[in-house]
Amino acid sequence: MNTFQDFKIKKQLQNAIVDLGFDNPTPIQEASYSTIMGGSDFVGIAQTGTGKTMAYLLPILQDLKYSDQMHPRVLILAPTRELVIQIVEQIEKLTPYLSVRALGVYGGSNNINRQKRAVAEGQDIIVGTPRRTYDLVLANVLRLKAIKKLVIDEVDVMLDFGYKTQLRHIFEYLPTKRQNILFSATMTSYVDQLMDDFLVNPVKKTISISGTPLDTIRQESYAVPNFYTKVNLLNHLLQDKEELNKVLIFVASKSIADRLSETLDFEDEISVIHSSKEQNHRTKSIDKFESGTSRILIATDVIARGIDIDKISTVISFETPFYPENYIHRIGRTGRAGEKGRSILFYGEKENDLKAAIESLMNYQIPQNEFPETVEISSELIPEEQDKPINLEEESVNTKTVERGPSFHEKSAKNSKQKNKVKSYEKTLKRKYKKPQKRGDKIQNKKSRKKKW
Secondary structure (H helix, E strand, C coil), rough: CCHHHHHHHHHHHHHHHHHHHHCCCCCCHHHHHHHCCCCCCCCEEHHHHHCHHHHHHHHHHCCCCCCCCCCCEEEEEECHHHHHHHHHHHHHHHCCCCCCCCEEEECCCHHHHHHHHHHHHCCEEEEEEEEHHHHHHHHCCCCCCCCCCCECCCHHHHCCCCCCHHHHHHHHCCCCEEEEEECCCCCCHHHHHHHHCCCCCCCEEEECCCCCCCEEEEEEEEEECHHHHHHHHHHHHCCCCCCCCCCCEEECHHHHHHHHHHHHHCCCHEECCCCCHHHHHHHHHHHHHHHHCCEEEEEEEEHHHHHCCCCCCCCECCCCCCCHHHHHHHHCCCCCCCEEEEEEEECCCCHHHHHHHHHHHCCCCCCCCCCCCCCCCCCCCCCHCCCCCCCCCHHHHHHCCCCCCCCCCCCCCCCCCCCEEEEEHHHHHHHHHCEEEEEEHHHHHCCCCCCCC
């Protein structure tokens, strides 16, 4: 096995690696270093928890020369605030002996004016979420013409979460001549399209297929009919505080996260994070979970990729994820660094197909446990589980013929015509004079070709 010494990394960076206690690179780090150093566009596909962040940071920091120029030379885009913070922290850990200026920019409670001032002071590396990055570009504070390397981390999540438009807008401000580096846990059609649209002969390295279950994780499942029965089962399982000593629970929505935290018996041991929580709250929740103050962390998939915490004993999928790839990301939070992990999946009758999709992706049948006899099966349903009844009276009112009284009379032919829609002032002028009345109209009315990415 190669060591970091074989990478021929500069001494300052090598000292930081030694301080961190790293001896050998992971497979994705070994596969990506020389290619990124060579300047080629690169696509790395590897499971969560395999060292993807360090895989692109090492060659970037190795190649980054000291400069006092104001505009950044490296742009790293990530889908969540948590991941942005995590990447910046990783940069700081790798650069105590180097003079590198790095700044994380993201929305929420982090004041944009403070970020504007920090950008204006001069940065070498900007790490940001697409939306906040684009806001700073539009404010003419963040200039991207000096960018030499663009990194998109967790690109599959970036596209799934609807950042395609922001990415396309950001690309328009970037120089054409740059190195593009993509890292993802899965290969989706969106990622393929992104590669085809703006990468030039990329080198692609797939280290482990995302659907392969990790050997260090024991997977289990329970068939559970509804929310409150899932709560009862979860309360039963969480009583084993010795084995379930650090539990990460994934839910599908913010409302379910809040409802679950309020319903469970272990209120004092629970922290909750989702996109509606303030950044300070989210940071404190993760810190409490990491330190052991909170034994249980309830989270949504939106921030799943931003959680990098060691020694998580158990990952519980309270709801079966809609995308089977997300199940892989969830369970990848446990069983890290050679530790043994445990994954428990709850699924109801309506989630059977989702579970089957996960098993098809992994080519692995998740073992099913017998439902404990001591756990009560509830018949109570939450609003999301209730089928909306059809109101027959409303249906009959909508379909029956309206009776008309003696005062009713047919409209004249003139009045029975459909009313013309109100035309805008500009359209009225154009119709009257048959030509644009302002010079700007000619520009605005030109049909511009849609650009790809």
